[in-house]
Amino acid sequence: MVKLITTQNLSQPDDFYAELLENHNDLSTEDSHALNARLVLLLCNHIGDHEVLQQALAAARQSGGHSDLPSTASRQ
Amino acid sequence: MNASLRDRYDLAFTLYPYARSSDQDSASPVRHPVVIVGGGPVGLAAALDLGRMGVPVVVLDDHEGVGAGSRAICFAKRTLEICQRMEAAKPMLDKGIVWNIGKVFHDAGLLYEFNLLPEDGHRFPAFINLQQPYFEKFLYDAIRTEQAKGAPIQIRGKNRVDAMSTEADHSLLDISTPDGGYQIKADWIIACDGAGSPIRSMLGLDFEGRVFQDNFLIADVRMTAPFPTERWFWFEPHFKSGDSALLHKQPDDIWRIDFQLGWEIDREKELCPKNVRARVDAMLGPDIDYELVWTSIYTFQCRRMAKFRHENVIFAGDSAHQVSPFGARGANSGIQDVDNLCWKLKMVLDGSAPERLLDSYHTERAHGADENILNSTRSTDFITPKSDISKLFRNAVLSLSADHAFARPLVNSGRLSVPCVYDGSQLNTADALPDAPMRARPGAPCPDAPLGDGFVLDRLSKGFSLLGINTQIASDEPLHSISVTSKSAPDIAVRYLGDAQTGVYLIRPDQHVAGRWPTYDAQSISRALAMATAQEARDG
Structure with missing residues (x-):
């Protein structure tokens, strides 16, 4: 199984973070959410591997304190 | 009266x-x-x-x-x-x-088109x-x-x-x-x-399941309009006649038009011809003459x-x-129910199979129903987003799909019905011809293919049949048998053999594959036949 990379992997972490925020600067909250949704979809497609995506979803939930799986997660 | x-x-x-x-x-x-x-x-x-x-x-x-x-x-x-x-x-x-082309629009723009090819x-x-x-x-x-x-x-x-x-x-x-x-x-x-x-x-x-809180207005109109014979689906259409809209041609110059109205509506008001016409006018433009033939408002459930x-x-x-109706899975699945049930009931009535054969009707068709419910629920969740966040992602998919091919498979305006494969059915014999195409695996409906002047499906019998490709079936085999070669029936070879050299298929009365092997073996056939008619408990 390919493992989700959760150690340092960004080549320019400070630059990336600044650019991420800059891209939201001129947007309303609603438009920012929409941008994030498009970004998530683009990146997920780039990753492609379904198991890695499942690990990423689980890791994102866990860090938000939502460690239990959603009720539909077992559905294939 | x-x-x-x-x-x-x-x-x-x-x-x-x-x-x-x-x-x-x-x-x-x-x-x-x-x-x-x-x-x-x-x-x-x-x-x-x-x-x-x-x-x-x-x-x-x-x-x-x-x-x-x-x-x-x-x-x-x-x-x-x-x-x-x-x-x-x-x-x-x-x-x-007959139609093959579907187009998906968002607002005024064409997102992409598909061809059923x-x-x-x-x-x-x-x-x-x-x-x-x-x-x-x-x-x-x-x-x-x-x-x-x-x-x-x-x-x-x-x-x-x-x-x-x-x-x-x-x-x-x-x-x-x-x-x-x-x-x-x-x-x-x-x-x-x-x-x-x-x-x-x-x-x-x-009768358990999910109710979807949305109303759809059907307006069948008669018109001789220059629209092509294609399925056109709009998300958030620019003509504002609904949250989504569908245009699809039927015989007799009738066109099916569907508008998604939302949940809180006044049915009677929406069905009043003046209001239906206002929505249709906005969609078709001012220059198209048409006659309203049938209107109806429906809600739906998956259960x-x-x-x-x-x-x-x-x-x-x-x-x-x-x-839900997205995907043509209602009437089509009902006809597959009939196809699955009737031969089994006939055998039970004749005393040639035990009553438990009918339990496989439930197993196989509930599997089909679950597949249909899963697909149509997913379509419905896309067409009728049930929360702000699901609408956010839906619209993110739509806006990406105009520019990027990767997002198009995520667009879901209905996953069109494909025949059910009875994977895991207790009537199937384990696949003994794994090099042959998956589409003809045990449980699948037989792919059609030309044979002589007609098609292979025409040559199957009302009972069980055997299809042999590049191999002999014994002349004393009691089942109805069809023998072909790669040369006499090249499409059958492609669809049933693939990388395999030879093959024998046991085919049920409903044209689903019960089992397949590289060569004919009377004992394997008779064991598989017993399995497919519930005369024998499944091994293991």
Whole structure:
């Protein structure tokens, strides 16, 4: 199984973070959410591997304190 | 006329007006092997299939023909193949409209188009559009043809089942007619009485699932318009006639138009012709003349019964399972129910298979229903986002899909019905020809392919068949056998052999593959046949 990379992997972490925020600067909250949704979809497609995506979803939930799986997660 | 037997809907065709049956004058209830409740597409198909096998059937319908309104309009290739097996498909294909191209729009822009790109060498296209009343009428015409040849099919119009009680080995039905009530006994009942199934209610059975809070307006219009024969679907259309809209052609210059209206609406107001026309005008533009033919507002649910067979009562079609209409999975799955059920019931009635064969009807078709419910629920979640965040992602997919190919497979305006593969069915024999294509694996419906002047599906028998490719089948083999070679039938070789050199297929009466092997072996065949007819418990 390919493992989700959760150690340092960004080549320019400070630059990336600044650019991420800059891209939201001129947007309303609603438009920012929409941008994030498009970004998530683009990146997920780039990753492609379904198991890695499942690990990423689980890791994102866990860090938000939502460690239990959603009720539909077992559905294939 | 008995007031309580007033029509619940208008008829498109009056086909079987009430006629007094001798059962009504019998001193004691007459007993029938099979009674079908409901004369819709599923009930008629079941009557036709069983009648053709010589099983006496009585169809009880509380109307005298086919209901008006186009309703189901997309009939899939597998449905047409099943109807062809019952010699009913030709008029459907002649009348129906073949389409391959679908276009998906968001606002005013074309997001992408798809082509069903049917493979050559099949008798039927991927889909035809045909109004449901025609589909039912053609099934009825096929029944008339079979009746003339002696098939024991009776259809009783204005016969409504009001009560049912179960005795040791049969059911007793109370029936209302314009002449008053009478009773009959039935060894088996097939309930094809629709999503609101009265039979299901009489038995107090469950029908669990999800309700979707949305209303869709159907407006069938007649027009001679320059639109191509394509399926056009809009998300958030620029003409603002609904949250989504659909335009699809039917025969007789009729076009199906669908508008998504949302949940909180005033039905009566929305159905008023002036308001329907305002929405259609906005969509078609000011220069198109049309006539409103049929309008209706529907909501929908995705749900199914926990069990499709309850002793001697078997549920088929919408009475057993209901899906949202996106994907043409309603009527098409009902016809697959019939295809699956009738040969099994015939074998059980003949005593050539044990009753537990009928349990596989539930296993296989509940699997099909779950597949349909999963797909149509996903389509519905995309078309009718149930939360702000699901709408956010939906619209993110839509805006990405105009520029990027990767997002297009995520766009879901309905995943069109494909035939169900009975993977994991207790009737299947483990695949002994794994190099051959997956599409012809045990449980799959046989892929059609040209053979001689016709097609391979035409050459299968009413019972089980064997298909041998590049290998000998013993001349004393009792099953109906077809032998071909890669040379005589190259498309069969491609679809059934793939990388394998030789192959033998055991094919069920419903044209699904029961098992496959590299070469003929009488013992393997007879073991697989026993398995496929529930005569033997599954190994392991």
